[in-house]
Amino acid sequence: MARIHTHARTRARTVTRPAAHARRRLRARLLTAAAGVSALLTATGCGAADMTKQSSPYANVGGTKSVTLSVQSWVGAQANVAVAEYLLDHELGYHVETVQVDEVPAWDALSQGRVDAILEDWGHPEQERRYVKEKKTIAPGGELGVTGHIGWFVPKYFADAHPDVTNWKNLDKYAKTFRTAESGGKGQLLDGSPSYVTNDKALVRNLGLDYQVVFAGSEAAQITQIKQFAKEKKPFLTYWYEPQWLFNQVPMAEVKLPAYTDACAAKGEKDPESVDCAYPTTPLRKYLNADFARKGGKAAAFLKKFRWTKEDQNEVAGMIASDGLSAQDAAEKWVKEHPDVWRKWLP
Structure with missing residues (x-):
């Protein structure tokens, strides 16, 4: 949601959900990186990595196709990410991480390449001016389709x-x-x-x-x-x-x-x-790390095409917040019921 006065930065929370076959294939490759993250968490004592300062342990490991998405704390934003994550995983074969960061720090993380995309921004003109227009480290990803x-x-x-x-x-x-x-x-x-x-x-x-x-x-x-x-x-x-x-x-x-x-x-x-x-x-917008926008292949193309309605988002959000489904289960249910919507997002 648009301009904010951040009184306390939300601790970043990394959630990984690779498919079963990918998990087996990645396990050996990720032991070293995971050990590094474990050491970081022990040192910080906060139980989660600050993604504005640390690279993802899965990014570019052994040539793995991976995407890191920033997820905001409100349920509508969680619905966006859950559906994008499900389709990136099941339709395009990407390993997906989600990281929870407050709104303004998420722009910093995106600029630094710590995350690849923000899927719901409510308008941050100062950050847009700095990173999109001046530094050109962030690229517009198009409208989400929701006002x-x-x-x-x-x-x-x-x-x-x-x-x-x-x-x-x-x-x-x-x-x-x-x-x-x-x-x-x-x-x-x-x-x-x-x-x-x-x-x-x-x-x-x-x-x-x-x-x-x-x-x-x-x-x-x-x-x-x-x-x-x-x-x-x-x-x-x-x-x-x-x-x-x-x-x-x-x-x-x-x-x-x-x-x-x-x-x-x-x-x-x-x-x-x-x-x-x-x-x-405010027409809600998506933003991508500029390098990811240029070199992110099918994942970047998919996220640029990701566009749905308020009714779509509310349907998934309601399943998560009101019906008690996990974000992953809600996304899977919506995807199975609405192929006519999401198939046009695929590159």
């Missing part, structure tokens, strides 16, 4: 009873209604992870609202709170975004903030604390 939008939302059952709440100018009227134990006597504006794209503290201050931004800590924790509020039919105000499968279970109405303008965005780029307008509607 992203961040905003403030209230549950539909509350908006139906209080329709004026959907105008930000009336929010202070409901500040006491949205108050919680965590909001310190003010209305609560529930956010997810501090590492996500958020202008909410600036918006609350610059619009003069009697609200406190409260971070749930992650998308999963935020979903848990929203579901609990909805179960009890309690009012809540939350930062949320589309596409998101949760809208199917908890219908919400958006609160209209002051209209987004290019002038507001330009001002915000120079001084994020000055933002006083709504979030933009």
